[in-house]
Structure formats: structure tokens, C-alpha cells
Amino acid sequence: MQRFLNFAWLRWIPCFVICLIQGVHGQDFRDRETDFPNAGVQAQSRYLPPIQPTPSQFRLGIQSRNTATGVVILRVVPGSVAQRIGLEAGDTILTVSGYQVGMVEGRIYDVGDEISRRMNRQGSATLLVLNNRNGQLVNIPVETDVAPDAAVLGTVMTNDRQSVFPSMMLDLRIIDVTHPQWRDVTIAESQLAVTGRWPMSFRLDYDPTVVRPNHRYAIEAQISYLGQVIQRTASPVPVNLAGASPRVALKLDSVQSLPGQPFPGGGAGGGSGLPVDQVDGWYLQFLGRNLTDRERSVWQRELSRGKPLDEILGTILGSSEYHERFRGNQRAYIADVFQSLYGRTPTPQEIQRWQTRLAQLRDDRFKMVREMQRESGR
Amino acid sequence: MKPHRTLCLALALTAWMTTSLMGQTVGEHGYPYAPDKPLAGELEIVGSTLMQQVGSLWLSKFQETHPDVQGTIDCRGSESSLPQMTSAKPILGMLSRKISDEELSQLAQSTKQKFQTVIVGYDILAVIVHPDNPIEALPWNWGNESLWNQGSGKRVARWSDLGDATKLGKDQFQIYLPSKEHGLRSMAERFLMRDLDASQVAIQELPNPADISDAVSKDQASIALVSATRAKSKKVKPVPIQVSGTLAVSPLDSQCIAEGYPLVRELSLFFAVDDGGARNPLVEEFLAFVLSRSGQRIMTYDGFLPLTPSSLEEQREKLGWEVIK
Numbered sequence: 001m002q003r004f005l006n007f008a009w010l011r012w013i014p015c016f017v018i019c020l021i022q023g024v025h026g027q028d029f030r031d032r033e034t035d036f037p038n039a040g041v042q043a044q045s046r047y048l049p050p051i052q053p054t055p056s057q058f059r060l061g062i063q064s065r066n067t068a069t070g071v072v073i074l075r076v077v078p079g080s081v082a083q084r085i086g087l088e089a090g091d092t093i094l095t096v097s098g099y100q101v102g103m104v105e106g107r108i109y110d111v112g113d114e115i116s117r118r119m120n121r122q123g124s125a126t127l128l129v130l131n132n133r134n135g136q137l138v139n140i141p142v143e144t145d146v147a148p149d150a151a152v153l154g155t156v157m158t159n160d161r162q163s164v165f166p167s168m169m170l171d172l173r174i175i176d177v178t179h180p181q182w183r184d185v186t187i188a189e190s191q192l193a194v195t196g197r198w199p200m201s202f203r204l205d206y207d208p209t210v211v212r213p214n215h216r217y218a219i220e221a222q223i224s225y226l227g228q229v230i231q232r233t234a235s236p237v238p239v240n241l242a243g244a245s246p247r248v249a250l251k252l253d254s255v256q257s258l259p260g261q262p263f264p265g266g267g268a269g270g271g272s273g274l275p276v277d278q279v280d281g282w283y284l285q286f287l288g289r290n291l292t293d294r295e296r297s298v299w300q301r302e303l304s305r306g307k308p309l310d311e312i313l314g315t316i317l318g319s320s321e322y323h324e325r326f327r328g329n330q331r332a333y334i335a336d337v338f339q340s341l342y343g344r345t346p347t348p349q350e351i352q353r354w355q356t357r358l359a360q361l362r363d364d365r366f367k368m369v370r371e372m373q374r375e376s377g378r
Numbered sequence: 379m380k381p382h383r384t385l386c387l388a389l390a391l392t393a394w395m396t397t398s399l400m401g402q403t404v405g406e407h408g409y410p411y412a413p414d415k416p417l418a419g420e421l422e423i424v425g426s427t428l429m430q431q432v433g434s435l436w437l438s439k440f441q442e443t444h445p446d447v448q449g450t451i452d453c454r455g456s457e458s459s460l461p462q463m464t465s466a467k468p469i470l471g472m473l474s475r476k477i478s479d480e481e482l483s484q485l486a487q488s489t490k491q492k493f494q495t496v497i498v499g500y501d502i503l504a505v506i507v508h509p510d511n512p513i514e515a516l517p518w519n520w521g522n523e524s525l526w527n528q529g530s531g532k533r534v535a536r537w538s539d540l541g542d543a544t545k546l547g548k549d550q551f552q553i554y555l556p557s558k559e560h561g562l563r564s565m566a567e568r569f570l571m572r573d574l575d576a577s578q579v580a581i582q583e584l585p586n587p588a589d590i591s592d593a594v595s596k597d598q599a600s601i602a603l604v605s606a607t608r609a610k611s612k613k614v615k616p617v618p619i620q621v622s623g624t625l626a627v628s629p630l631d632s633q634c635i636a637e638g639y640p641l642v643r644e645l646s647l648f649f650a651v652d653d654g655g656a657r658n659p660l661v662e663e664f665l666a667f668v669l670s671r672s673g674q675r676i677m678t679y680d681g682f683l684p685l686t687p688s689s690l691e692e693q694r695e696k697l698g699w700e701v702i703k
Contacts, residue, residue: 184672318431328585
């Protein structure tokens with residue numbers, strides 16, 4: 001009790017507060033990604049959040065024109081934040097939290113960028129607006145809790161909590177399912193870290209201007225780890241975006257077969273067997289370098305959205321960076337791709353056949369590699 | 379450590395983890411690709427060989443949503459795309475250099491059509507030197523748009539003008555240039571050769587960027603300009619560019635455009651518009667795809683950078699599309 005009443009432990013509170021602040025503002029550091037040349041020494045199997053130069057998708061809801069005196073509002077979207085805080089067409093936004101916007105010394109300072117930046121750093125922004133009706137300057141606060149109206153609210157439940165743990169990511173997508181052949185027409189997407197508390201609640205905002213009146217939409221979810229899908233919804237769940245804030249309850253099932261399989265004779269693939277490490281191994285094998293942070297993030301996202309590994313291999317083998325390594329020697333390039341895919345040295349006739357084919361394809365290497373992949377079964 | 383301290387530290391760490399890692403919604407910037415219906419028809423893509431593979435990936439992904447669109451790609455270089463724009467089919471030209479007003483007006487005269495261009499991404503260029511070269515950054519003069527003419531009257535001409543050159547073996551710049559037919563040549567002349575006294579530097583032409591990187595990795599006094607993707611090898615050192623008093627920006631920084639990195643090649647699409655400014659519906663749809671999140675992501679596949687949020691909005695405004703901020 002004596003120890004408890006000794007308030008010396010309060011000294012640690014600043015540490016707690018600093019960590020809290022660091023956590024909140026940690027996003028600023030993650031916004032900036034540098035692809036250093038020594039990226040090759042990076043740890044394997046790490047997760048990188050998607051690239052997001054403007055982390056918030058916050059929109060004020062205006063159409064505007066940049067001028068030397070500020071940002072002139074041309075139109076205010078009905079129901080938007082701009083309308084709710086009283087902005088009208090003809091008003092001019094001069095500054096966002098003290099930072100000038102519009103055309104400044106020949107350079108455009110975008111009002112959307114500036115609001116997103118202030119919102120993300122401070123949680124709020126103040127607009128200095130020249131009121132078109134009375135010619136007065138007025139400060140108008142905008143808060144982050146003023147969220148747009150268009151959102152799907154819901155919960156996600158899993159059938160198998162054992163194989164899911166915090167730090168995995170939950171991907172949510174609203175897709176357009178109007179036409180049967182459309183598999184990847186995504187109008188809104190979001191990614192949340194799995195908290196481990198079930199059911200998980202979510203709010204998925206979407207841009208109402210891209211919703212078409214006679215189209216059908218559905219929502220799907222999946223949990224992935226380092227580009228590998230662990231669980232997903234069995235099929236997309238229909239959602240009516242015409243109603244106000246529709247609610248859905250999603251259920252995840254374990255995925256039996258993983259997307260793509262390691263490339264046979266996989267060369268320098270990562271030892272973890274995870275798809276993104278396999279891609280990193282191919283970069284090292286074919287391009288002589290590791291994935292940069294940006295590339296790792298992009299491929300993780302594509303893998304978690306179901307892009308097969310062999311398609312990524314085809315993209316690497318068809319890339320300009322790989323092709324340039326052969327210094328314009330098309331025969332050497334074709335022979336190397338052939339060797340990688342068929343696992344044997346091509347005959348001169350085979351090289352000639354593919355060279356002719358590449359010419360027929362007007363040097364479209366991706367197409368040629370895809371054809372080779374189909375023929376070789378890899 | 380006393381138990382309550384341990385407890386507080388654990389609490390602090392948990393707070394940090396919770397706020398920085400958990401429950402955070404993340405997403406890419408840009409607009410979704412939200413077509414109205416699958417289209418049909420023929421679409422032709424011509425122009426820059428640099429952008430050929432990106433064009434192919436765009437077309438293939440576009441055809442997943444529009445399976446009845448027949449697409450062809452025929453890339454013979456940015457220059458050669460201009461005469462090809464007379465095709466009766468919906469046609470898009472890919473450009474890895476700026477098309478001049480004069481070229482556009484000549485094209486308009488010869489084809490009796492109007493044309494428009496939009497920027498769709500960037501090829502970041504990097505000045506590379508030998509890894510042992512001690513140089514930390516090269517200053518950029520915005521007024522002269524030059525690395526070497528700093529406006530003070532004195533021009534940089536030798537390594538010793540930039541600092542200690544003793545490790546380099548010789549003081550003279552050894553410049554490696556791509557051959558004249560290579561698209562990078564004009565960029566190297568613009569960014570690397572302008573304001574240098576050719577009589578004071580050694581110049582050697584090499585046929586392609588891979589040869590240039592190899593040569594730079596073997597020559598301590600060398601300098602060259604390559605696409606940033608080719609500067610990621612540990613065999614060469616990409617040099618940051620000092621864009622303001624204290625800010626030096628690396629060409630490998632994914633935010634380099636927003637930070638004012640100047641050695642950038644804009645990649646564009648150009649296409650015909652009618653007298654009222656309207657575009658062919660298939661061209662319009664393809665542009666909507668290229669400027670969507672999906673289309674912009676594909677830029678990364680072949681080593682390019684997508685548009686920054688503000689550039690993306692500028693291009694959308696240029697096309698007359700609604701931009702909500």
C-alpha cells in the first residue's frame with residue numbers, strides 16, 4: 001500500500017503520453033517512404049502499409065478553381081461537409097490553417113491536399129474564407145468527425161479465430177457486380193488492422209458520385225497476411241447503396257487453397273514460402289535487386305486481391321528493367337526467359353520461333369511471356 | 379525495474395502499438411474506375427517504346443472489364459506516333475517527352491483534327507556516380523534549370539568544384555551518354571550536359587542504360603543519367619538533388635515529385651478531340667481507366683511513378699471531368 005501511495009511512478013506518465021503522441025503522429029513517418037539502394041538488406045516477411053501520399057480520403061465537397069487570391073468555389077455538392085459548414089458557390093478559400101492555397105507564385109497549392117494534410121496531422125483544419133455575399137472574411141473550423149454521409153457500416157465475424165491474429169489485415173471492398181464478367185470493378189476499398197476482438201466493426205466510406213443508379217453492388221472482405229489470403233467471404237454480399245448508410249454482417253471462411261503456388265524450381269525465392277517473399281526472390285534472381293518498399297507494398301496488395309504469382313512472374317520477365325539487362329540482344333533475352341520457364345536451354349529453332357512471335361506481337365513482351373507461360377505450364 | 383514502472387512501460391508500449399498499428403483505415407489516393415457498361419470496338423495504342431510495356435498492361439487490364447474491345451499496340455517511338463495519329467480507329471499516342479505547340483499545330487494542320495494531351499505518370503531520372511564518389515548532393519538552380527550553372531558566374535566544370543576529388547583518380551568529369559537514338563539522350567543533354575564546357579569533360583557514348591550503369595560502376599570519376607529504377611543497384615550511387623537551402627531529395631524517394639525533385643520526365647497520352655472538345659467514347663473510357671487507381675498502380679509495375687494527388691486532379695480538370703475536393 002505504501003508503494004502504491006508513493007506517487008513516484010507518476011514520472012512514467014510523460015513516457016506514456018509521448019508514446020501516445022508518437023503513435024498518433026506515427027502516420028507522418030509512414031507517409032514517407034524512401035527506396036534506398038541498400039533495400040536488399042531489408043528484413044524478409046515484413047508488412048508494409050499501402051502507399052498513401054494523402055492518407056485521408058476526406059473531401060470537403062466542392063468544385064473549385066485556383067486563382068492568385070485563393071480557391072474560388074464553383075459548386076458545392078449537396079449533402080457535403082462544405083454545405084454543412086455554410087460554404088456557397090462564389091466564396092473564396094484563402095488559407096487552410098494559415099497555409100495559403102490556390103495559385104501562389106506560379107505554383108498550385110491544392111486545397112484538397114492542404115485540408116487532408118492538416119486533418120491528418122491535427123485532426124481539424126480552419127478555413128479562412130472570403131464570403132461572397134457580404135465581402136467579409138470568416139474563419140470556419142472543419143472537424144474530422146464531420147464524416148461524409150456515404151458509408152457502409154457493418155461487422156465482420158470469423159469462423160476460425162485460431163488462424164487469425166492481430167497485425168493481420170482486413171481488406172474490405174465494394175464492387176460493382178452489374179455485369180457477370182466484372183470481377184474487379186472496385187468503387188471503394190479500405191484496409192483495417194485485425195484487432196482480435198470479434199465481431200469487428202467497420203465503416204467503409206465511398207464516393208457517392210461514382211455510384212450508378214441502375215447498378216448492383218456487393219461488399220466482400222478478406223483477411224490477409226503478407227499478401228497471403230487467410231480468410232475471405234464465401235461470396236460477395238449484396239449491398240444497396242441507394243439507401244442511407246446500409247448495414248451488413250459479413251462472415252469469413254478459411255481459404256483452403258492459397259492464391260498461386262511457388263514457381264517450380266523457384267530459384268532465389270524467399271525461404272518463408274510467403275508469396276511476397278517469392279516475388280522478392282524473383283526480383284533478386286532476375287533484376288539483381290530486392291523489392292523496393294513501394295513495389296513490395298503494391299505486390300502485397302495485388303496478391304491479397306488474388307493476383308496469381310505466375311502473372312507477377314510474367315510482369316517481371318516482361319519488364320523493361322529485365323529486358324535492358326540483355327543490352328538489346330533479343331535472342332539472349334528470349335533464351336533466358338525460355339530457360340526460366342521451361343527449365344531447359346532452348347534450341348536455336350525455338351529461339352527463332354519466339355523471336356518471330358515477338359515481332360508478330362510488335363515487341364509486346366508481356367504477351368509473349370504469357371504465351372510462353374501457358375505453353376510451358378508455368 | 380520496479381513492477382509499477384514495468385507496468386507503465388508496458389502500458390505506454392501498448393498505447394503506441396494501438397494508436398499506430400491498429401484500427402487504422404488506409405487507402406491509396408485517386409479515383410476508382412467505375413465504368414457504366416462493357417464497351418466494344420477497336421482501340422489502337424502507338425508511340426513511346428519506353429511506355430510500351432505499361433501500355434500493354436493497361437490494355438490487358440482494361441480488356442478484363444471490356445472483353446469485346448480489340449486492342450493493338452504498335453510502338454515505334456514518341457516521334458513516330460505523330461504521323462500514326464491519322465488512323466480512322468480510336469487511337470492514343472504515348473509520349474515520353476513533351477510535344478511542342480508547333481508539333482501539335484503541324485499535326486492538327488495535316489490531319490484536320492484537334493489534339494489534347496494529359497500527363498499519366500513520371501519517369502524519374504537519376505544522376506549516378508561511382509559508389510566511392512564522396513559527393514552527397516548536387517545543387518539545382520531553379521532559375522537556370524541547371525545542375526552546373528549556379529547563377530553566381532562561376533560554373534561547375536570539374537569534380538574539385540564540388541568538393542574533394544582526390545579519391546576519384548582524376549578531376550575531369552567522365553560522362554557516359556546513351557546513343558543518339560535512345561530516348562534518354564535528350565534528357566541527358568538537357569539535365570547533364572547543359573552548361574558544361576564540353577572541352578573540359580570526357581564524353582563516351584554507350585548503346586544502352588545497362589552498359590552505362592556498368593561503366594559508372596567501374597569508373598570513379600564517372601557521372602551519368604539513367605532512369606531511377608536502374609539506379610537501385612548497389613553498384614552505383616544515385617545522387618540526391620538539393621532543391622532548396624537544406625532539402626536534398628533522393629531520386630529513389632517515392633515522394634520526390636511532391637518535394638520538388640526536378641529530374642523528371644513526364645509521360646503523357648495524346649488523342650484527337652472534335653471541334654466541341656469531345657473525345658471518342660472508347661478513348662474517353664480508356665483515359666478514365668488510366669487515371670484511376672487501377673491504371674495508376676500499373677505505372678509502378680514497369681518502374682514508373684504514378685501521378686501525385688494534385689497532378690491527378692489537374693489532369694482530370696484538363697479533361698473537363700468533375701473534380702470534387
